Every structure is written in structure tokens, then in C-alpha cells.
Amino acid sequence: MKKVGVIADTHGNLDPNAVEIFQGADLILHGGDIGSIEVINSLEEIAPVVAVSGNHEDERTAVYDWITTVEVEGIKIALTHRFFPLNMEQVVNMPPGWQRIMGVDGVRVLVFGHSHEPLCSEGGGILYYNPGYAGPDMTEPLRTVGVLYIDGGDVCAKTYFLSPPPRPEYLDKALTFKLSAEVE
Numbered sequence: 001m002k003k004v005g006v007i008a009d010t011h012g013n014l015d016p017n018a019v020e021i022f023q024g025a026d027l028i029l030h031g032g033d034i035g036s037i038e039v040i041n042s043l044e045e046i047a048p049v050v051a052v053s054g055n056h057e058d059e060r061t062a063v064y065d066w067i068t069t070v071e072v073e074g075i076k077i078a079l080t081h082r083f084f085p086l087n088m089e090q091v092v093n094m095p096p097g098w099q100r101i102m103g104v105d106g107v108r109v110l111v112f113g114h115s116h117e118p119l120c121s122e123g124g125g126i127l128y129y130n131p132g133y134a135g136p137d138m139t140e141p142l143r144t145v146g147v148l149y150i151d152g153g154d155v156c157a158k159t160y161f162l163s164p165p166p167r168p169e170y171l172d173k174a175l176t177f178k179l180s181a182e183v184e
Contacts, residue, residue: 076106
């Protein structure tokens with residue numbers, strides 16, 4: 001089983017709780033709005049990092065591509081910052097061929113950031129995963145990161161709180177989802 005840490009929207013801040021959650025990871029994916037190369041350097045002390053640029057980067061983090069793919073145990077993962085559908089209903093109803101247009105044919109997981117909201121849902125055999133906002137705690141009430149656990153053809157995504165949520169309804173945002181190898 002491979003452990004893949006997933007983080008986005010750090011905006012120059014790496015929470016010590018994220019470092020603890022990612023211990024033992026085989027790989028870390030950063031979904032953009034890195035904000036400071038020191039975030040990447042610190043994450044690389046834990047595991048190799050694959051990152052994409054977001055819309056709030058400095059000159060040293062703006063060098064990453066806007067979209068990339070990586071393969072872990074035969075599972076193709078696409079990583080981008082801005083994924084354009086506004087909600088899962090739009091994702092499920094994407095026009096045919098959108099993966100080819102974006103250059104992500106054959107992906108089983110699409111990781112993204114930007115919205116600052118954790119999201120974990122499946123549509124058309126693809127797991128759509130946004131780990132949420134991991135930046136400074138003074139700007140957003142909900143701060144989260146995620147981990148993908150990949151075992152053969154199975155992918156389990158889990159979202160972790162970096163700090164206690166401010167209101168009980170945010171507990172619903174702590175999502176766990178399993179995408180099985182037996183996809184139709």
C-alpha cells in the first residue's frame with residue numbers, strides 16, 4: 001500500500017500537523033497556491049513532491065506546470081489547481097472528451113485545489129479530490145489536508161482536520177471515500 005499526502009492552498013504556510021499527518025508518505029501532491037518554495041522544501045524532507053502552480057505564487061513557485069499527471073501503483077492521478085466545474089453535478093455532466101482536451105486521458109483520480117473547500121466524490125469512475133485549505137489559520141475557518149491510500153487498483157481518500165472545526169456542521173466535510181478497482 002502506498003501513502004500519498006495531498007495538500008493545497010498553503011499560501012506560504014506549512015502547518016506542523018500536516019507534517020505529522022504526512023509522515024511515512026511515499027509521495028506528496030501539492031495542488032497549487034504554494035506561496036513559498038520553503039513549503040515545498042519542507043515537504044521534500046518527508047517524501048518526494050509533485051506540485052502545480054496556482055494563482056497565488058511567488059517567482060520561485062510559479063515555475064510549476066498548471067497540470068501534471070503521476071502514476072502510483074498503476075493508478076494515474078491528474079494534479080491541477082483550478083478545476084473549472086463549480087460543483088459535482090457539473091463534473092458528472094462534463095462533455096465527452098474533456099479528459100483528452102485537458103491531457104488527462106485514463107486518470108482514475110483528479111486532485112485539485114483553489115476552492116478552499118474539501119471535496120471527495122466519484123463520477124464516471126474518476127475520484128475527484130480536493131484536500132481543502134491548508135494555509136494560515138487566520139484566513140479560513142476550515143483547514144484540512146488529505147491522504148490517498150493506494151493498494152493495487154483500490155484508492156481510499158481521507159481528509160484530515162489541521163485544527164478543530166469552528167462549527168459542528170464542518171465535521172461533515174471530513175470525508176473518506178474508496179474507489180474500488182472494479183470500476184465499470
